[in-house]
Amino acid sequence: MSVLDLAALTPSFDPGLLSSVDSDSFKDSMRHLAGAVSVITVGKGDDRTGFTATSVSSLSIDPPSILVSLNRSSSSWPTLQRHGHFAVNVLAHDQQHIADRFSGRGGIKGADRYLGGQWQELVTGTPALADALTVLDCELEEAIDRHSHSILIGRVRAVTTRGDAQPLIYWHGSYRHINGQ
Numbered sequence: 001m002s003v004l005d006l007a008a009l010t011p012s013f014d015p016g017l018l019s020s021v022d023s024d025s026f027k028d029s030m031r032h033l034a035g036a037v038s039v040i041t042v043g044k045g046d047d048r049t050g051f052t053a054t055s056v057s058s059l060s061i062d063p064p065s066i067l068v069s070l071n072r073s074s075s076s077w078p079t080l081q082r083h084g085h086f087a088v089n090v091l092a093h094d095q096q097h098i099a100d101r102f103s104g105r106g107g108i109k110g111a112d113r114y115l116g117g118q119w120q121e122l123v124t125g126t127p128a129l130a131d132a133l134t135v136l137d138c139e140l141e142e143a144i145d146r147h148s149h150s151i152l153i154g155r156v157r158a159v160t161t162r163g164d165a166q167p168l169i170y171w172h173g174s175y176r177h178i179n180g181q
Contacts, residue, residue, distance in 0.1 A: 034171040039089045039102040040068055041114075041127045043079040048127060049110045051076045052103040054170050056088055064156035066136055069149050075109065077150070084140045085124035086154060089132040092165035093177045098129065099168060122158040133168075134161045 035054030042050055055069035066088060070077060080086055091099055100106075101113045118130040122137035129135060138154030169176040 031172050034169050034176070036133075037091045037096075037099050037168040037170050037175065039091060039098055039129065039132075040070070040076065041087045041089060041129075042076050042085070043083050044125055044127075046111055047079060047082070048114065049076050049079050050102050050113055050127075052099045056090075059153060064159075065141065066138065066154050066156060068152040068154060070152055071149050072145070073148065080140065080143075080152075083126070085126045086138050086140065086152070087122065087124070087126040087128045088136040088138065088154070089129040090134045090136075091129075091168040092131070092133040092162060093168050094165065095129075095132070095168055096175050099175065122160070124157055128160065131162055132160070133165055134159065 033054075036056070038053050038056045040051050040053050040056075042048065051070070051074055053068060053070075055067075057067045059065040059067050068086070068088065070080070089098075095117075098117050101108050101116060104113075114127060119127040120130045122128045122135065124137050124139060126137060128137060135158075136154070136156050137158040138156055140152060141155045142153040143150040144153070166178050169178060
C-alpha cells in the first residue's frame with residue numbers, strides 16, 4: 001500500500017462537524033473517570049513546587065516512559081522548564097493531606113507544599129515522596145503543547161514502590177479508597 005493509498009483512508013477534518021461542548025459539561029463527564037491521585041514534583045531546593053494530577057498514564061515499556069498533562073498557566077510549568085526533570089508520586093490511601101497541599105488548597109504554594117511529607121532524592125535529584133505507593137523519577141524527554149496544556153513525556157530513570165498500601169483514588173469530585181479484599 002502506498003502513502004497515497006493511506007492518505008485516502010485517513011478521515012478528513014471538518015470543523016463544521018464539531019459540536020460545541022461547554023467546559024462544565026466536559027468537567028462533569030471527566031469526573032466519571034476514576035483515577036489514581038499523583039503528586040508531580042518539580043525543581044530542587046528552594047526552587048521547587050508541584051501539582052496534584054490524575055492525568056498520568058504509561059506510554060512505553062521500552063524505554064520506560066510515561067505521560068503527564070500539565071496546564072501551562074501552572075506555577076509548575078516554568079520550574080519544570082528550568083530543571084527538565086519531574087517525579088510522579090502515586091499517593092497511597094493515607095496521603096490525602098499531601099494531595100490537598102499540592103492542589104494549592106489554602107493558598108499553599110511553592111516549596112511550602114513539601115511540608116508534612118518525608119522527601120528523598122532519586123536519580124534526577126527531584127524530590128520524591130519517601131512513602132508514596134510508587135514513585136517514577138523522570139527526565140523530561142518532550143513537551144507537546146496542545147490547547148491550554150502540555151503533554152509531558154517522561155523517560156523513567158528510577159522507580160520505588162511501597163507494597164503495603166492501597167491507592168488514593170479521585171472520582172466524582174472527591175477522594176476515594178479501594179476496599180481491598
